[in-house]
Amino acid sequence: MDQYLHVFVTVVEKGNFSRAAEELHMTQPAVSQYIQTLERTVGARLLERTNKYVRLNKAGDAVYHHAKEILGLYTKMQRIVDDLTNKASGALSIGSSYTFGEYVLPHIMAKLQTGYPDIDPTITIANTKEIAELIANHQLDVGIVEGHFKEKNLIVEKLAEDSMVIVASTKLLNINKNHLEKDTWIVREPGSGTREAQESFFQKFNITPKKLMEFGSTQLIKESVEAGLGISLLSNWTIQKELILDSLQIIDIKGLPIKREFSVITKTPFQTKALEVFLDLLRKNTLIPLQK
Structure with missing residues (x-):
């Protein structure tokens, strides 16, 4: 059949x-x-x-x-059976939300390919909600996501802690808490873990921005903030190069940074050797970058 x-x-x-x-x-x-x-x-x-x-x-x-x-x-069943007598090899479908997938995962994948060249990974980058749905429907082997999701019957393992900070262009001077409601906020789309953190920040600090601009890419948000279009709340993972190049600055506000967790999600406890190897690399190499 x-x-x-x-x-x-x-x-x-x-x-x-x-x-x-x-x-x-x-x-x-x-x-x-x-x-x-x-x-x-x-x-x-x-x-x-x-x-x-x-x-x-x-x-x-x-x-x-x-x-x-x-x-x-x-397919997953066949891989598990094959792995009983073989070394780590074969297909491995990985999903990740944008922050982790675009800024951390590439370094993990480089180590995976160096140590295990017979593993054939494919990567899907989408927001947290979409990745969780693909895992729940057995269309991905493993996902790395931030924020919360409603899908049931998923196995969740806490992986790492991330810091969320307010960023602005270095062209702007003397940014302080008084600017938080007056300035334009550039935010991610609904369903994104970053958007969830941004909404929680507004609620926690009782901020009602006068203007929101919604972009579907962290890179686009960074470029827009650099250009002086507005300010944003972004992961510390995503802004390391910009801090070094001095094109973005972190706005020091009491109560920040906000911490959030990244988790690994799977559907079944039965794991192929390829997945076991990948998860081991994740646990050993997921480090939180130091802030400038």
């Missing part, structure tokens, strides 16, 4: 039978036969077909969602 689901998922993601057949190294009639057999098995038509495309109907959407989860579980 896993092969039928694999063919079905490929057809859906490629958008038509011919591209799916090419991807699967099958003939188009063979692909069509697999889909027809799967539809007979589940007792419902799953795809709306035209000469140009195929689209999921309501039943197909339900099957597609669960097929992705089933295939993820099957």
Whole structure:
């Protein structure tokens, strides 16, 4: 059945039978036969077909969602079985929220590839909410996230502590607490762990910014702050180069920095050797940079 689901998922993601057949190294009639057999098995038509495309109907959407989860579980099971007699190798799908994924994870991956070249990692960078959902649906092996998330039945391990500080352009002088409500605040999008920390900061310090600008990238926020567009609350991990280059300054406000935790999340206690090795490297090498 896993092969039928694999063919079905490929057809859906490629958008038509011919591209799916090419991807699967099958003939188009063979692909069509697999889909027809799967539809007979589940007792419902799953795809709306035209000469140009195929689209999921309501039943197909339900099957597609669960097929992705089933295939993820099957792949994970096979890796665990293979690992019983083999060294750390094979695929490892890693998810991370932006802060950790863009500023810390690359250094961990360099060490992983140096010590374990037979491990084949793929990395997905998204906000905390999206990574947690992918882990819950068995589409990622492991995730590193900040903030809180509502998905149940996830295994959570605290990994590291991060410091959140207010940053402004070094072109601006004499920034103090009086500027916090008057200045433009540049913030991340809802669902981001950084945005969650920013909202908590506003609540804790009873601040109601007159103007918010919402950007979907920490790098874009840093560039905008450097240019004098506004101020922001960012992770100390993300601003090390800018502090060295003296393009950003930390605003010293009583009660800061705010501390937040990063966690590792997984779905199952059964781990491949590749995942065990990666988690060990995470625990040993996740260090908090010193503030300037």
